[in-house]
Amino acid sequence: MNKIAFIIPPTVELLDLAGPVQVFTEAKFYGFALDLEFFIYQHDPVCTSGLGFGKVAHYSEAQLAEGDYVFIPGMDQNYVMSESFVAEKTFFQWLSACADRGITVCSVCNGAFALGHAGLLNGLECTTHWRRVEALQAQFPQAKVLADRLYVKHRHVCTSAGISAGIDLALSILENLAGALFTQKVARGLVVYHRKSGANQQEGFYLRFRNHINANIHDLQDYLIDNMAGDTSMAKLAAVAGMSPETLRYAFEAATGVTLVDYLTQLRRELAAGA
Template sequence: MKIAFIIPPCVELLDLAGPLQVFTEAKAYGLEVSLEFYSYQPENVSSAGLPMGKVLPYIEAYLQQEDFLFIPGMEFDYLNSAEFKAEVDFFSWVKACADKQVTVCSVCNAAYILGEAGLLNNRECTTHWRRVKDLQARFPQAKVIGDTLYVKQDNIYTSAGISAGIDLALSVLEDLKGAFFTHQIARGLVVYQRRSQKHKQESIYLDYRNHLNPHIHEVQDHLINNLAGDNRIENLASLVAMSPRNLSRVFKEKTGITILEYLTHLRVEKAKTFLNNPYYTVDYVAAQCGFKTARQLQKLLKAIN
């Protein structure tokens, strides 16, 4: 099996290095795979200015049904250039790979390459949240989803920006080798919080923080780090020298939700992350996240799905 990486002009380094490192680590653990590198220009320079050197032209890649083609994202200005639009032969080649049932995976705005190849027509897909509206406008037949980390439909996989490429690569690895093997790789990469397709690009750890009240920020930080602790309103209020009634009022005013709603969001998010670990039972996850019972957790997860 081959996993081929296309190195486009102005490549975003983490879009390339993240998925590549997943499979490099997997090889060290026994995954039998050949990692290959191709381009459609003789030499490339990354968006950060790092020269990439010469790699083989894409026409020398011989990919079959069991193989994967990863295309990392690139500097957005390049995608709007005449130079990019002129790469019609490359777009046709990508389409031909997909037609042969090669699994084509885009990271971040490399979804535009798939769009130019006609591979997004009538398919669900995603890209970096900054480019969701633009991708939909440029390829109106695509079904662009903005609130997900990656989408896998047929043999066309698309992921959101930057680090989401790691999530997609781990998902591919799990399809190939199973959850236990993939967990080993994630641990080796120090990626302890594996995220699934159900995770959103937005983060509960950043949401509801667009205010400047230091007391509310302190309470939010405390809740994040003490999901299973004693989070009664009296204890939270004493933490920031406010009355319980005043804390409840100010928290709702600054964040738009109640303390209990915020805490529940945090607990569910942490639980979804923990449940990706095959070693954790539902009972253990529920206890670690502050739920009274596993049934309470399962009921909440069912309600949001």
């Protein structure tokens, strides 16, 4: 069972932490086996919104193994640029050792600066919040900082842009662990479209045309993926979607941007190619 460990630093940006956490929590809701753990490196962290945290274990107590993940969310930039942050050398060494052991170290927003201090960005493409790109590149000149990516994945180092991009990175990791269809279910549960970064492979067909919140059309798409060898008559599809055939044709194109006929044609080609 994979462990996903989240570090809660001082002045943490709440959504940087909560977004990825919720992705994996939703995956557990749908039955995927994961352990979520939380650690600190300084006592009594408080987020930038002023919300404190209860008792949280120190990262030195973490029992992580190859195949596990560590997330470093973003923090207040003044803290990241402070001597106090730079002085966390023991923590940075721990992050480096995690990557050496096959544990994937992930950052959200300016959490990438922690990876930089750990020496994990040297020679790698990486990203951070667009406001922090120049500062990250200046502080870690051996890194190749990209300004136009949602996230960048390289073996045991993953970086993502600011705030909500941590959700995109978490969904991408979940896809590696549980597959595209399961990840689409999780994204739908979160009412989040599963986006892809330009640095990664093009998205599979099953995740395309899902950038909508029409539950009836999602149900129909799920049905079609599972039942292309069965009844795909317009009468059946209309019944699955709970609409008349005429309403279905209009609603499908309005939600997905393609006609139902075109979608069926592309889906048949995809299934044939994978057969």
